[in-house]
Amino acid sequence: MRRLRISKKLCITGALAVASLPAFGASAGGEPFQLMETTISQVHAAYKSGKMSAHQLTQEYLDRIAAYDQKGPTINCVISLNPTAMEEADKLDAAYKKSGPVGPLHGIPILVKDQVDAAGMPTTLGSVVFKDYRPPQDSFVVAKLRKAGAIILGKTTLGELGGGDSFGSLYGATHNPYDLARTVGGSSGGSGACLSSNFSTVAVGEEGFASIRRPSTWNDVVGMRPTAGLASRSGMYDGYPSPVGSLGPMARTVEDLAKLLDVMVGYDPEDPVTALGVGHVPESYTKSLDKNGLKGARIGVIRESFGNGSEPSSEDFKKVDVEFQKAIAELKAAGAIVIDNIVIPDLNALIAKRAGSNEESAESLKTWMARNPNSPYKTRTDVQNSPEVSKILPPSKAAQWMKTPADNSVKYAEYLKARDQLAINVMKVMADNKLDAIVHKSVEHQPTLIEDGMNPPYVNSKGVPHLNTFLVYAASMTVPAGFTSDNLPVGITFFGRPYSEPVLLKLAYAYEQATHHRIPPKSVPALPAVSAALH
Numbered sequence: 260m261r262r263l264r265i266s267k268k269l270c271i272t273g274a275l276a277v278a279s280l281p282a283f284g285a286s287a288g289g290e291p292f293q294l295m296e297t298t299i300s301q302v303h304a305a306y307k308s309g310k311m312s313a314h315q316l317t318q319e320y321l322d323r324i325a326a327y328d329q330k331g332p333t334i335n336c337v338i339s340l341n342p343t344a345m346e347e348a349d350k351l352d353a354a355y356k357k358s359g360p361v362g363p364l365h366g367i368p369i370l371v372k373d374q375v376d377a378a379g380m381p382t383t384l385g386s387v388v389f390k391d392y393r394p395p396q397d398s399f400v401v402a403k404l405r406k407a408g409a410i411i412l413g414k415t416t417l418g419e420l421g422g423g424d425s426f427g428s429l430y431g432a433t434h435n436p437y438d439l440a441r442t443v444g445g446s447s448g449g450s451g452a453c454l455s456s457n458f459s460t461v462a463v464g465e466e467g468f469a470s471i472r473r474p475s476t477w478n479d480v481v482g483m484r485p486t487a488g489l490a491s492r493s494g495m496y497d498g499y500p501s502p503v504g505s506l507g508p509m510a511r512t513v514e515d516l517a518k519l520l521d522v523m524v525g526y527d528p529e530d531p532v533t534a535l536g537v538g539h540v541p542e543s544y545t546k547s548l549d550k551n552g553l554k555g556a557r558i559g560v561i562r563e564s565f566g567n568g569s570e571p572s573s574e575d576f577k578k579v580d581v582e583f584q585k586a587i588a589e590l591k592a593a594g595a596i597v598i599d600n601i602v603i604p605d606l607n608a609l610i611a612k613r614a615g616s617n618e619e620s621a622e623s624l625k626t627w628m629a630r631n632p633n634s635p636y637k638t639r640t641d642v643q644n645s646p647e648v649s650k651i652l653p654p655s656k657a658a659q660w661m662k663t664p665a666d667n668s669v670k671y672a673e674y675l676k677a678r679d680q681l682a683i684n685v686m687k688v689m690a691d692n693k694l695d696a697i698v699h700k701s702v703e704h705q706p707t708l709i710e711d712g713m714n715p716p717y718v719n720s721k722g723v724p725h726l727n728t729f730l731v732y733a734a735s736m737t738v739p740a741g742f743t744s745d746n747l748p749v750g751i752t753f754f755g756r757p758y759s760e761p762v763l764l765k766l767a768y769a770y771e772q773a774t775h776h777r778i779p780p781k782s783v784p785a786l787p788a789v790s791a792a793l794h
Contacts (some may be wrong), residue, residue: 317348319786320412323458327782331783336433336443337416339381339383340412369404369460370450370454377401380413381414385420385428386428399529403522407522416449424709433448437780444477451480454510455511457779464508465504465506479779480511480777489540491506491527498530501619502532518544553593553766553773560699565699569722583700589774614670621639624638653712653714686756734757734762
């Protein structure tokens with residue numbers, strides 16, 4: 260099992276360097292900067308006032324990771340850290356003193372799912388198969404983040420090879436900070452757990468099934484899978500030519516998510532699907548934020564269970580349902596016109612026809628690896644023949660990778676037909692009811708136990724609705740919606756038409772501001788304050 264790739268020198272010399280900096284907090288006056296639950300705007304205000312520097316902020320996050328990721332509660336959500344993070348922070352501090360912020364994410368430490376390339380760090384996919392895979396260049400999105408002034412702090416755990424719960428042969432299992440015996444969900448579980456644990460200001464995930472929304476829900480944070488065509492996948496495993504998988508923003512607040520989304524989107528010739536997003540990107544997604552955004556909004560509610568492997572008769576399902584009823588009441592209290600309940604014709608029958616293209620998946624893998632001239636693998640067959648493949652977790656996934664996929668072109672064709680029909684069915688219901696958006700449970704069950712996911716029958720993705728990724732061209736995001744009687748987080752999903760992200764952000768922001776359901780986990784509290792000399 261892997262040890263976190265973190266240099267002791269990175270932490271120790273970083274702390275010493277902080278001591279040599281001007282006493283930002285001491286000289287600025289007023290209340291000291293609070294790291295816990297901090298937002299992008301609060302960080303930038305602290306930079307402006309002199310209460311905090313990028314160097315100090317980066318070090319504080321590294322201190323939390325050192326204290327809680329492989330120690331204490333052992334959240335185990337970080338795979339590797341950027342060895343030049345402190346150096347990058349120092350350069351940003353110097354630039355700030357000289358001419359101000361370099362971009363909208365100046366000095367904002369970000370953790371990204373280890374499915375996307377960042378030069379200087381391996382892209383492991385959480386697997387021993389790719390433990391030494393080192394891409395020489397940034398992915399399109401990571402390059403945009405750096406240009407905006409962000410500090411790529413490190414890479415997070417994920418479902419091995421980009422799918423399923425957050426288990427991997429390279430690192431083991433990631434633990435839910437709200438209940439350490441339970442999974443964080445997947446496959447962007449590391450990003451969700453790190454963000455909830457205050458290991459970074461914001462994070463980047465990826466979703467091809469429910470890989471952003473499920474871990475966001477089960478870690479009590481906000482997450483969005485943007486409409487296909489908004490965020491480029493060049494430099495990302497499981498990207499083009501498939502349009503399904505998409506990088507997306509994750510944050511503790513809707514405002515921070517919107518700010519991160521602003522930087523992530525844009526046309527990239529290397530990912531032709533982004534040509535479809537041209538003309539659909541506003542000046543800024545933050546302009547949509549309106550605390551009164553739910554007043555008069557027409558919201559359709561799906562009551563029908565359509566989560567993957569859901570068990571509506573179970574007590575676990577019912578505990579989530581209790582909180583969903585409360586969330587609907589909160590929407591009404593905030594002024595929404597709730598149409599309850601809407602019925603999507605043939606919803607479950609059509610979703611049951613979901614299928615991926617094995618040929619497309621193999622081509623996506625080949626396209627990603629082609630960006631790395633030093634890649635030890637060129638095709639899926641090369642990966643399949645790796646002596647490490649048998650170690651993939653869980654064993655059921657290893658078995659899939661150890662054999663050549665069968666031709667599934669007929670099933671895939673049936674899926675494409677079903678996708679078109681369901682898209683029409685959903686859009687017609689929205690049109691007939693004049694809906695601004697649809698709301699449904701983000702996940703219909705509580706977080707499952709880690710032991711149930713790593714042992715037969717390998718319970719995975721239980722209760723996860725995947726309507727948006729079934730349709731591909733749809734907007735979808737989840738927002739915290741309270742806690743069950745077991746003190747486990749739940750969320751509601753705002754679902755909308757293709758490229759309706761501004762509408763969803765408006766509604767989600769209004770719901771967030773009316774409810775403030777986000778509560779940080781107790782397993783990763785604030786660290787004891789360091790001496791004034793270090794501030």
